[in-house]
Amino acid sequence: MxxxxxxxxxxxxTVLAGGSGIYLGKPTWSPAExxxxxxxxLSALPPLPADPSNAFGDDPVAAALGQALFxxxxxxxxxxxxxxxxxxxxxxxxxxxxxxxxxxxxNRRTMPIAxxxxxxxxxxxxxxxxxxxxxxGPLESLVEHGADRTQIARLVAANYATDYEKVFGxxxxxxxxxxxxxxxxxxxxxxxxxxLDEQRREEVNRVFANVGKAIAAFERTIEPRPTRFDAFAxxxxxxxxxTDLLTPEEAKGLRLFVGKGECTKCHNGPLxxxxxxxxxxxxxxxxxxxxxxxIIATAQVAxxxxxxxxxxxxxxxxxxxxxxxxxxxxxxxxxxYKTPSLRGVAGRAPYMHAGQIATLAEVVxxxxxxxxxxxxxxxxxxxxxxxxxxxxxxxxxxTLSENxxxxxxx
Amino acid sequence: xxxxxxxxxxxxxxxxxxPLRLLWLLPVAxxxxxGFSVASMMQRPPADLDLRLTRATEHGLxxxxxVPGVSPIPVGTIQSWIVAVTxxxxxxxxxxxxxxxxxxxxxxxxxxxxxxxxxxxxGGRYRVEGMKFNMSGxxxxxxxxxSAAGTDSATFNLSL
Numbered sequence: 229m230x231x232x233x234x235x236x237x238x239x240x241x242t243v244l245a246g247g248s249g250i251y252l253g254k255p256t257w258s259p260a261e262x263x264x265x266x267x268x269x270l271s272a273l274p275p276l277p278a279d280p281s282n283a284f285g286d287d288p289v290a291a292a293l294g295q296a297l298f299x300x301x302x303x304x305x306x307x308x309x310x311x312x313x314x315x316x317x318x319x320x321x322x323x324x325x326x327x328x329x330x331x332x333x334x335n336r337r338t339m340p341i342a343x344x345x346x347x348x349x350x351x352x353x354x355x356x357x358x359x360x361x362x363x364x365g366p367l368e369s370l371v372e373h374g375a376d377r378t379q380i381a382r383l384v385a386a387n388y389a390t391d392y393e394k395v396f397g398x399x400x401x402x403x404x405x406x407x408x409x410x411x412x413x414x415x416x417x418x419x420x421x422x423x424l425d426e427q428r429r430e431e432v433n434r435v436f437a438n439v440g441k442a443i444a445a446f447e448r449t450i451e452p453r454p455t456r457f458d459a460f461a462x463x464x465x466x467x468x469x470x471t472d473l474l475t476p477e478e479a480k481g482l483r484l485f486v487g488k489g490e491c492t493k494c495h496n497g498p499l500x501x502x503x504x505x506x507x508x509x510x511x512x513x514x515x516x517x518x519x520x521x522x523i524i525a526t527a528q529v530a531x532x533x534x535x536x537x538x539x540x541x542x543x544x545x546x547x548x549x550x551x552x553x554x555x556x557x558x559x560x561x562x563x564x565y566k567t568p569s570l571r572g573v574a575g576r577a578p579y580m581h582a583g584q585i586a587t588l589a590e591v592v593x594x595x596x597x598x599x600x601x602x603x604x605x606x607x608x609x610x611x612x613x614x615x616x617x618x619x620x621x622x623x624x625x626x627t628l629s630e631n632x633x634x635x636x637x638x
Numbered sequence: 639x640x641x642x643x644x645x646x647x648x649x650x651x652x653x654x655x656x657p658l659r660l661l662w663l664l665p666v667a668x669x670x671x672x673g674f675s676v677a678s679m680m681q682r683p684p685a686d687l688d689l690r691l692t693r694a695t696e697h698g699l700x701x702x703x704x705v706p707g708v709s710p711i712p713v714g715t716i717q718s719w720i721v722a723v724t725x726x727x728x729x730x731x732x733x734x735x736x737x738x739x740x741x742x743x744x745x746x747x748x749x750x751x752x753x754x755x756x757x758x759x760x761g762g763r764y765r766v767e768g769m770k771f772n773m774s775g776x777x778x779x780x781x782x783x784x785s786a787a788g789t790d791s792a793t794f795n796l797s798l
Binding site for chain 2: 371492494497502503504506550554555556558605607
């Protein structure tokens, strides 16, 4: 009797080992699971792709200049706001608060920077199409830096002329420029911009674009770092012993992540994002203006003078396929926001585009419940995960940070 | 809707029992894991999906062929494809107007891009740029062909 039971047990365990299961207390992984998990490892990340729209992206002098500009609070309307005021280097270049605050309060959550050189679209709604054009947006936003183009051109000429000219060539004459002028921003700045002739505007725009390109050259150097999950994925792919690399609960969470949870539909590839936009039924924030996400942003990026096809881009039309063939319309773009990378996610509360969800556990519960969207249609379907599964998934997500739960990777 | 995390998660203590007494759990575990596997397969493409990339249009006016630019079709990379169109009797169809659309039937979203014909190559062949797939799974591509003979369309399946 005892022998028969043992044989049955071994047979049953063998069957389990063949699929996704547990063999004698150890998790086993099917070839399909192993392949999918390996595709999520940082080891699978291709080399940093060139940005054809930024000819200075890989110039170390440009990166050093960009780094200095990134931390310079003089690039603001009140002398107090730098990029680093919201993008804290020791907190994954984000600020841990629901809505970013510069000179005023924005209506979006600060995004981290690591790996954005791989992004096709920038910002939650993708209203910019390169790191350098993204960097220009906050500089002139009245609730962020509140600076303007001629102010920035004058500031560069006064403080960064040597490095700037080393990279980009001679600066234009700036002393005769108005102190504050821009096609965006205050009425005074707009009026001053109107008074400039076309050549002056072009010169100022060129300096402004180059400031973005220098900042982007710095941001390109900010890359995600390997995590405990990557060590596990690499060991699994190589057929090495994975014991102790993930706890049983974390392994269970990973199995849900690549299986029943279908998380890899959108959170795929080594950066755990498909770089696209999805409506996941994230609740609207009471008291804030209506936010329709991607459906509004497509016209903005198409009209952006600093986009891939614009006069300040170094790319030819062949390099701008993403913009040329951008999906501009469709119900699925309503309240759709960019899939964020999950690298470092545990250290990046609160979550979603306006910081609507306070904790990672609540995010998992949101996906499990799949509530109706405030506008458009959610792509989520309820998952009916139990409490233990929710906790396992959360435990797995914590392995995607350099330092586990603290997740303080930069 | 967003409940706070419950930490009360009592776990039964089996430590005092003999290992053999746990054997009754095996069939239960087997069923549970089997059920889980089925659940994880629910969103996979139907097993009998017709993956032919040459198809007659719905009303039989044309025959369309999709030629992916890269094989296997990559996820996350924008790519250029060739579409070949013939009349029902196999003659290459030039000067046709083509429209390409697509999406994921199980996810309720379309292609992440708007592909367009950028060049008629002659011999019934057309270059389509802007093809992109942002996730693996079952995708459909609908090719709409318009010419003097009329408008007709065919839907192709892809399993990425």
